[in-house]
Amino acid sequence: MQKILLGNEAIAQGAIDAGLSGAYGYPGTPSTEIIEYIKKQPETKAGKIKAHWSTNEKVAMEEALGMSFAGKRAIVTMKHVGLNVAADAFINMAISGINGGLVVVVADDPSQHSSQNEQDSRFYGKFAMVPILEPSNQQEAYDMMKYAFELSEKTQLPVLFRSVTRLSHSRANIEVKDKRKQNTLNLLDDTQRFALIPSFAKIQYRGLIEKQKELEQIAENSLWNNYIEGTDKSLGIIASGIAINYLLENFPGGVPYDVLKVSHYPLPKEQVRKMFDRTDKILVLEEGYPFIEEMISDYLGREQKVTGRLTGNIPRTGELNPNIVAYTLGLEDKIDEDIPEIVAGRPPQLCPGCGHIDLYEELNDIIPEIGDDRVFSDIGCYSLGVLEPYESIDTLIDMGASIPMAKGAADAGLLPAIAVIGDSTFTHSGMTGLLSAIWDNSPITVIISDNSAVAMTGAQPSAAMGKLYDIGKGLGIKEEHIKVIIPLKKYHDKNVEIIKKELDYQGVSLIIAQRPCVTMSNEKKDLARKFNTFEPSY
Amino acid sequence: MKKDIIISGVGGQGILTISAILDTAALESSYNVKQSEVHGMSQRGGAVQAHVRISDKPIYSDLIPKGKADLILSVEPMELLRYLPYLHPDGYLVTDINPFKNIPDYPDETDLRKQIEQFPHHRIVDARTLAKRAGNFRAANIVMIGAVSDLLPFDDELLKKVISDLFQRKGDRIVQMNLDAFELGKNAILVS
Numbered sequence: 001m002q003k004i005l006l007g008n009e010a011i012a013q014g015a016i017d018a019g020l021s022g023a024y025g026y027p028g029t030p031s032t033e034i035i036e037y038i039k040k041q042p043e044t045k046a047g048k049i050k051a052h053w054s055t056n057e058k059v060a061m062e063e064a065l066g067m068s069f070a071g072k073r074a075i076v077t078m079k080h081v082g083l084n085v086a087a088d089a090f091i092n093m094a095i096s097g098i099n100g101g102l103v104v105v106v107a108d109d110p111s112q113h114s115s116q117n118e119q120d121s122r123f124y125g126k127f128a129m130v131p132i133l134e135p136s137n138q139q140e141a142y143d144m145m146k147y148a149f150e151l152s153e154k155t156q157l158p159v160l161f162r163s164v165t166r167l168s169h170s171r172a173n174i175e176v177k178d179k180r181k182q183n184t185l186n187l188l189d190d191t192q193r194f195a196l197i198p199s200f201a202k203i204q205y206r207g208l209i210e211k212q213k214e215l216e217q218i219a220e221n222s223l224w225n226n227y228i229e230g231t232d233k234s235l236g237i238i239a240s241g242i243a244i245n246y247l248l249e250n251f252p253g254g255v256p257y258d259v260l261k262v263s264h265y266p267l268p269k270e271q272v273r274k275m276f277d278r279t280d281k282i283l284v285l286e287e288g289y290p291f292i293e294e295m296i297s298d299y300l301g302r303e304q305k306v307t308g309r310l311t312g313n314i315p316r317t318g319e320l321n322p323n324i325v326a327y328t329l330g331l332e333d334k335i336d337e338d339i340p341e342i343v344a345g346r347p348p349q350l351c352p353g354c355g356h357i358d359l360y361e362e363l364n365d366i367i368p369e370i371g372d373d374r375v376f377s378d379i380g381c382y383s384l385g386v387l388e389p390y391e392s393i394d395t396l397i398d399m400g401a402s403i404p405m406a407k408g409a410a411d412a413g414l415l416p417a418i419a420v421i422g423d424s425t426f427t428h429s430g431m432t433g434l435l436s437a438i439w440d441n442s443p444i445t446v447i448i449s450d451n452s453a454v455a456m457t458g459a460q461p462s463a464a465m466g467k468l469y470d471i472g473k474g475l476g477i478k479e480e481h482i483k484v485i486i487p488l489k490k491y492h493d494k495n496v497e498i499i500k501k502e503l504d505y506q507g508v509s510l511i512i513a514q515r516p517c518v519t520m521s522n523e524k525k526d527l528a529r530k531f532n533t534f535e536p537s538y
Numbered sequence: 539m540k541k542d543i544i545i546s547g548v549g550g551q552g553i554l555t556i557s558a559i560l561d562t563a564a565l566e567s568s569y570n571v572k573q574s575e576v577h578g579m580s581q582r583g584g585a586v587q588a589h590v591r592i593s594d595k596p597i598y599s600d601l602i603p604k605g606k607a608d609l610i611l612s613v614e615p616m617e618l619l620r621y622l623p624y625l626h627p628d629g630y631l632v633t634d635i636n637p638f639k640n641i642p643d644y645p646d647e648t649d650l651r652k653q654i655e656q657f658p659h660h661r662i663v664d665a666r667t668l669a670k671r672a673g674n675f676r677a678a679n680i681v682m683i684g685a686v687s688d689l690l691p692f693d694d695e696l697l698k699k700v701i702s703d704l705f706q707r708k709g710d711r712i713v714q715m716n717l718d719a720f721e722l723g724k725n726a727i728l729v730s
Binding site for chain 2: 002004029030032033113114138166167170171172242244246248249321322323326337338339340342343344345347348349350351381384456457458
């Protein structure tokens with residue numbers, strides 16, 4: 001049956017049809033729609049598949065590992081920077097190995113459409129020494145998921161499934177196939193390898209290294225890696241993932257050069273060797289970092305055979321497109337975009353009526369008195385407060401960094417120091433940082449801008465809903481320094497007064513600025529209000 | 539048959555609805571389709587676009603190459619011009635003339651209109667007014683589908699069926715309003 005699916009939906013449907021039992025993840029562009037799609041399916045609603053927004057990516061990874069430990073198939077989804085958070089679990093479950101098939105789906109964001117960096121997850125796959133799959137289109141994303149689970153169970157390793165923004169967020173008609181049954185609960189006879197005390201872990205680690213030969217052999221013969229011989233030997237092209245599409249787009253009648261399509265790693269060495277033997281020069285087309293290029297280039301640069309992003313033949317940063325490939329191959333004479341001068345930039349901005357706006361207007365009344373460069377913030381819609389017209393916040397590094405950075409700056413003598421963090425970011429990675437500051441009685445003021453949603457990614461439910469006051473209290477903040485405010489114009493003066501007073505306090509204060517996200521349906525807003533039972537501190 | 543269409547506007551203006559209608563019509567016509575879209579931060583009042591590619595042959599790139607778009611369909615006049623580098627020399631520029639001003643340096647509207655009118659194949663539609671006439675200004679995106687219906691590889695009956703199916707769950711009144719918006723868009727071609 002033909003269906004139009006978003007790349008992320010094709011990944012999700014592929015997993016479901018491969019006998020998926022559990023899907024875990026944390027929302028993050030461009031990965032969010034995978035879990036959202038699975039959550040909407042009738043078998044999920046009927047309780048036959050578990051689909052869960054976990055509190056963070058590490059938690060999600062470990063929940064998926066638990067599902068796998070019990071013998072069932074699981075996926076865990078995240079954006080590329082989420083894999084940094086989950087890296088501890090990811091690296092170590094490659095050591096322990098898995099039981100039921102476990103596929104780690106990571107969506108990279110070349111060109112940084114919605115991200116702090118364009119890190120390439122393939123390095124993590126290599127680092128963990130596990131197989132990596134990199135689909136080139138939506139149909140492959142669907143078909144490859146079944147293969148990914150089989151490969152995972154065959155090798156007893158987690159498989160890294162790498163997508164990129166242009167695949168995750170592009171729709172296509174795809175052929176949907178039969179559904180496999182789910183695995184039954186099935187424990188291993190011996191689960192010792194999951195207990196990574198050094199004596200067991202050393203055995204596992206050596207086993208993983210020994211397994212590399214097998215992984216190379218599988219990738220060498222993989223149906224996802226294809227060598228197509230050309231007639232013109234002056235050039236050979238290695239194209240990984242979706243890069244192959246931009247190449248084919250430029251040669252509708254067939255590529256004259258040798259082409260190696262790579263969608264399964266470890267890199268198939270024999271096929272790369274074949275290209276070295278048959279062609280004069282090699283061009284590597286890959287999304288993200290020069291991963292393959294670096295691997296096959298001569299480190300000292302004595303041999304100039306391999307070209308790509310490192311050699312400047314392809315721009316070092318940013319995603320590929322048909323025009324960049326055409327330019328590199330000499331088919332076009334420029335790659336610049338000539339946007340008419342009359343067109344002004346239109347950056348994203350906070351929605352009209354958003355509670356973050358009121359909070360920033362309150363902070364902006366205070367900042368001239370206390371001085372600039374002391375509002376440490378975090379990841380979410382409120383990150384837009386860096387820009388005009390607010391310019392209220394000064395930093396944004398990673399999920400949860402606001403509170404520890406405020407503490408460190410306060411330790412250095414930058415007083416007062418303020419952290420502004422969202423509710424979901426707080427429960428993702430903010431709580432441990434807050435406890436550290438409380439433990440040290442640091443003079444910082446933490447403002448949770450609580451909209452009761454993971455708003456930037458589409459207002460997914462927030463695990464923090466209704467719990468923030470109690471978390472603050474439970475972690476040890478004195479109740480007289482936990483304030484609840486409502487960021488609305490009519491409370492502006494009162495809110496300014498409350499914030500100022502807490503800035504004077506020489507310990508940890510928590511201000512919860514609470515108003516449901518304006519983009520949420522009335523139904524969701526009412527639910528949030530039902531949970532948010534703590535009275536404002538007026 | 540091959541149609542490369544860029545749909546542009548501002549986050550929240552119904553770009554994805556237009557794309558979904560074209561995708562579904564393509565599927566019903568047994569064409570291949572690829573449609574790249576924008577999610578995430580830009581959807582918050584920023585510039586957004588979708589690349590819709592429809593063909594009876596395999597489609598490779600999710601992105602339309604520059605200079606190859608047969609049509610740029612915009613629900614906002616300045617956003618139309620942002621994607622000009624993608625336009626094929628014989629391609630069409632079609633836009634709703636009503637500006638969406640959420641930035642301090644929005645250009646002069648008369649200048650914008652003049653630039654658009656320089657192109658031989660352009661259509662300027664007052665979609666907002668026509669949508670209001672149909673019943674709700676939010677249907678401006680459906681008016682715009684009407685305004686390019688003769689440039690699409692689908693007959694009107696199919697487009698109307700897809701529009702009806704899409705809005706069915708919202709009730710007959712909303713379906714009719716959107717069908718009216720489509721018709722008003724079609725007729726707008728004659729007067730522009």
